[in-house]
Amino acid sequence: MARRLFSMSTELEDLQEKRSEESEQSSHFISRLPHKSRTPGPSGSTTESRMATSSLLARYQSPPARIESLPKPSRCFFRTSRVLRISSHYKSFEVRDLSYRPPGTQQNLLNEVSLSLPEKSFGLIFGRSGSGKTTLLQILAGLSQPTSGYIHIQRLANDGKPVQPPEALSPERVGIVFQFPERYFLAESVLEEVTFGWPRRADSLAKEKLASRLEAAFCSVGLKGISFDKDPHSLSGGFKRRLALAIQLVQKPDLLLLDEPLAGLDWKARVDVVNLIKHLKMELTILVVSHDLKELSSLVDQSWRMEMGGVLKEEPLPV
Numbered sequence: 001m002a003r004r005l006f007s008m009s010t011e012l013e014d015l016q017e018k019r020s021e022e023s024e025q026s027s028h029f030i031s032r033l034p035h036k037s038r039t040p041g042p043s044g045s046t047t048e049s050r051m052a053t054s055s056l057l058a059r060y061q062s063p064p065a066r067i068e069s070l071p072k073p074s075r076c077f078f079r080t081s082r083v084l085r086i087s088s089h090y091k092s093f094e095v096r097d098l099s100y101r102p103p104g105t106q107q108n109l110l111n112e113v114s115l116s117l118p119e120k121s122f123g124l125i126f127g128r129s130g131s132g133k134t135t136l137l138q139i140l141a142g143l144s145q146p147t148s149g150y151i152h153i154q155r156l157a158n159d160g161k162p163v164q165p166p167e168a169l170s171p172e173r174v175g176i177v178f179q180f181p182e183r184y185f186l187a188e189s190v191l192e193e194v195t196f197g198w199p200r201r202a203d204s205l206a207k208e209k210l211a212s213r214l215e216a217a218f219c220s221v222g223l224k225g226i227s228f229d230k231d232p233h234s235l236s237g238g239f240k241r242r243l244a245l246a247i248q249l250v251q252k253p254d255l256l257l258l259d260e261p262l263a264g265l266d267w268k269a270r271v272d273v274v275n276l277i278k279h280l281k282m283e284l285t286i287l288v289v290s291h292d293l294k295e296l297s298s299l300v301d302q303s304w305r306m307e308m309g310g311v312l313k314e315e316p317l318p319v
């Protein structure tokens with residue numbers, strides 16, 4: 001499969017020429033959308049536009065990121081099975097005293113949010129609609145700048161003590177899959193969708209690397225063997241989510257953010273996505289915002305409630 005992908009490189013270059021034109025059109029599209037700092041009204045339309053803007057920005061500014069349903073995750077899993085780690089250190093994602101007030105507004109949407117999540121664990125944020133959960137994910141993905149506070153990676157010894165000063169978390173190391181990611185698919189084929197935003201003139205080594213990452217990502221979400229010519233809009237709900245997830249996994253993120261990964265899926269696709277996330281958790285640190293607490297509860301290592309006014313409190317899932 002990697003060889004096949006590699007041989008598609010010329011096609012890819014043509015495609016990316018086209019993409020550059022599309023990119024201009026998309027920038028135009030972005031400029032036509034309401035500015036992210038504009039105060040949205042209560043209706044869904046402005047929120048929808050905001051999400052579309054963020055989705056496009058995520059795919060242009062940082063390596064692309066987003067999810068879907070499936071047959072069992074294939075065994076050719078991303079970086080394969082769990083490796084016995086003989087290390088006295090581990091990493092933890094740390095958010096400290098993070099506040100956010102959109103430019104031009106008078107009120108903080110997030111207020112001194114702090115959380116820490118050890119690598120290869122699963123964190124879940126729940127809470128009422130409008131409390132600021134998605135806003136937090138967007139900041140962690142680097143799509144908005146916090147007004148104050150820090151987002152760090154901290155290396156810790158097994159006794160939990162820091163072994164060196166914290167490093168800033170680079171947005172390139174973060175993947176984000178928005179709610180209903182399929183609504184933001186832009187391309188007419190799976191190949192175009194997944195290669196959106198790839199470097200236009202990659203050398204053959206870089207292309208080979210991307211092709212092998214793509215193979216691993218498709219494998220890990222159970223999309224191996226899918227036709228690259230297929231229209232992504234014609235995939236089932238679950239497969240669209242898988243494609244959106246694969247787009248993010250190509251970049252090998254350290255932290256994967258999922259906003260309502262089960263929203264809008266039928267029961268079978270929901271079960272599939274939960275199983276897929278369970279497998280991904282062996283390799284990645286995952287932070288999810290969701291109202292589907294029951295279905296995700298078996299995966300949760302840590303959970304927080306976001307209270308109205310953007311105040312985050314560590315709290316077990318309600319039973």
Ligand SMILES: Nc1ncnc2c1ncn2[C@@H]1O[C@H](COP(=O)(O)OP(=O)(O)OP(=O)(O)O)[C@@H](O)[C@H]1O
Nearest residue numbers: 036037038039040102109129130131132133134135
């Ligand atoms: N850039 C912005 N400017 C002004 N207000 C904003 C901006 N972004 C988000 N908001 C508002 O902040 C509040 C929190 O929105 P957010 O989408 O983060 O909530 P949420 O907890 O994820 O809600 P839901 O569970 O419904 O998805 C909402 O009232 C939203 O309209």
